[in-house]
Amino acid sequence: MTTVPVRVVPRGFGQTTRRDAWWAVPAVVFTILSAFVVYATWAAFEGQHYTYGPYLSPFYSPEVFGDSPHAWFGSKPSFVPAWLPFSPALLILPFPGLFRVTCYYYRGAYYKAFWADPPSCAVGEPRKGYRGEHSFPLVLQNIHRYFLFIALGFLLVLAHDVWKAMWFINPVTGQTSFGIGVGTIVLAINVVLLGLYALGCHTLRHVIGGKCDELKSDTRATAYHCVSCLNARHMVWAWCSLVSVAFADIYVRLCATGVWTDWRLL
Amino acid sequence: MARATFRIWRTSGTEGRFQDYSTEVSEGMVVLDAVHRIQAEQAPDLACRWNCKAGKCGSCSAEINGTPRLMCMTRLNELPMAEPVTVEPMRAFPPIRDLVSDVSWNFRVKPRIAKFAPRTPDAPDGTWRMAQRDIDRVQEFRKCIECFLCQDVCHVLRDHNLHEEFIGPRYLTYAAALEMHPLDTADREGALKKDFGIGYCNITKCCTKVCPERIHITDNAIIPLKERVVDRFYDPVSRLLRMFK
Numbered sequence: 478m479t480t481v482p483v484r485v486v487p488r489g490f491g492q493t494t495r496r497d498a499w500w501a502v503p504a505v506v507f508t509i510l511s512a513f514v515v516y517a518t519w520a521a522f523e524g525q526h527y528t529y530g531p532y533l534s535p536f537y538s539p540e541v542f543g544d545s546p547h548a549w550f551g552s553k554p555s556f557v558p559a560w561l562p563f564s565p566a567l568l569i570l571p572f573p574g575l576f577r578v579t580c581y582y583y584r585g586a587y588y589k590a591f592w593a594d595p596p597s598c599a600v601g602e603p604r605k606g607y608r609g610e611h612s613f614p615l616v617l618q619n620i621h622r623y624f625l626f627i628a629l630g631f632l633l634v635l636a637h638d639v640w641k642a643m644w645f646i647n648p649v650t651g652q653t654s655f656g657i658g659v660g661t662i663v664l665a666i667n668v669v670l671l672g673l674y675a676l677g678c679h680t681l682r683h684v685i686g687g688k689c690d691e692l693k694s695d696t697r698a699t700a701y702h703c704v705s706c707l708n709a710r711h712m713v714w715a716w717c718s719l720v721s722v723a724f725a726d727i728y729v730r731l732c733a734t735g736v737w738t739d740w741r742l743l
Numbered sequence: 744m745a746r747a748t749f750r751i752w753r754t755s756g757t758e759g760r761f762q763d764y765s766t767e768v769s770e771g772m773v774v775l776d777a778v779h780r781i782q783a784e785q786a787p788d789l790a791c792r793w794n795c796k797a798g799k800c801g802s803c804s805a806e807i808n809g810t811p812r813l814m815c816m817t818r819l820n821e822l823p824m825a826e827p828v829t830v831e832p833m834r835a836f837p838p839i840r841d842l843v844s845d846v847s848w849n850f851r852v853k854p855r856i857a858k859f860a861p862r863t864p865d866a867p868d869g870t871w872r873m874a875q876r877d878i879d880r881v882q883e884f885r886k887c888i889e890c891f892l893c894q895d896v897c898h899v900l901r902d903h904n905l906h907e908e909f910i911g912p913r914y915l916t917y918a919a920a921l922e923m924h925p926l927d928t929a930d931r932e933g934a935l936k937k938d939f940g941i942g943y944c945n946i947t948k949c950c951t952k953v954c955p956e957r958i959h960i961t962d963n964a965i966i967p968l969k970e971r972v973v974d975r976f977y978d979p980v981s982r983l984l985r986m987f988k
Binding site: 488581585595610 | 831
């Protein structure tokens with residue numbers, strides 16, 4: 478059979494015959510991620526109003542050095558130069574931040590929304606060259622597994638924060654008593670959503686059983702099955718936990734500044 | 744019967760352009776039915792590849808309103824019929840004529856992947872023993888009908904033309920089916936990194952979205968393979984642990 482090669486003109490940036498609103502999802506991703514990055518950066522540098530009673534903002538947890546009663550090792554160490562911007566959050570946020578940046582779901586989402594690589598499926602791209610994650614710099618995304626393990630440690634710390642958020646100090650007597658406030662619920666929901674996100678990570682799925690061709694033990698098979706279940710909704714948990722962690726910080730901040738009142742439920 | 748307009752990619756010599764055809768459509772019709780009606784009534788020379796009309800042979804892959812789909816599985820009542828329905832060939836492969844693309848590159852890729860190499864039989868009668876849960880993981884990949892819609896939508900092939908460096912989602916899925924098989928002993932991880940270009944995939948999940956068999960190509964095939972490649976070539980701790988095994 479002889480074939481005549483027919484020329485198909487490569488499509489330019491944004492060109493497509495798609496009829497649907499293909500730009501809507503990347504636009505929403507761009508807006509939400511940009512808003513989160515701007516807010517988180519501001520909140521991290523602000524360095525105040527991150528605690529209220531027993532509550533500690535998740536952006537500042539664990540508070541390694543700081544001025545609040547939640548600090549593990551007291552206030553800012555003397556060896557830190559005065560000219561260097563310091564806030565307890567600056568020591569913390571890079572780790573969960575890089576966990577999300579290197580997350581398989583977010584990678585696909587922000588490659589589309591921020592780099593237009595591609596802008597959306599079957600839509601023309603703005604550039605001709607492409608290296609993907611095959612070479613530097615994006616090959617560094619493979620570091621994701623290390624940030625996963627750090628994020629799992631952070632989950633334990635945040636869960637402990639929820640426990641501490643159940644113990645309120647009476648300002649009159651100075652005695653500590655058990656209680657649950659709206660803030661306790663907010664922090665607890667945040668930990669649950671962060672857990673659903675982190676425990677559904679593709680890398681955790683690999684570590685826990687994906688790397689084996691045979692899941693020989695029942696324990697490993699059950700763990701792999703559970704992580705796979707969470708992984709199937711990884712996108713949902715990624716967004717829910719992103720919103721919840723920002724909201725938890727906003728809640729503590731607004732209570733600390735007196736804008737909102739924290740209602741005690743118990 | 745209602746009438747609808749189909750804007751179909753036609754070729755003439757080495758050039759191509761869209762041409763509008765108006766035809767009658769009725770309830771239950773799919774795009775392939777409309778193309779066949781246009782072939783019968785107006786354009787007998789319209790080239791179109793098809794076979795089973797049941798979404799199982801993978802022959803009638805095309806781009807309908809810009810989205811890679813099977814013509815036989817795209818019902819007209821799913822499409823906005825007030826506007827012309829565009830039908831064009833897959834853009835990741837060289838067009839031959841009208842709606843027919845030359846997908847032979849795919850058939851040249853497949854033999855490059857190391858074949859299934861089972862371990863020595865488990866039983867004296869030459870048979871093996873496998874757990875159902877281990878087979879379940881790779882069974883999903885065997886649903887593939889090789890329609891190549893995933894290859895078509897993949898921007899690494901479609902927009903960047905890296906056919907020499909990257910084998911595409913279809914063959915990464917094929918490699919995963921072999922690599923994750925409980926009996927297989929062949930090692931494909933080096934080839935996945937160097938020859939098959941798994942690092943070019945940037946996880947846009949477009950392949951998963953267009954798969955007519957609903958295979959979770961990215962989550963269940965490509966990312967697990969990427970993680971195995973990371974274990975082998977990029978993670979110093981994994982390499983260290985392997986030295987002590």
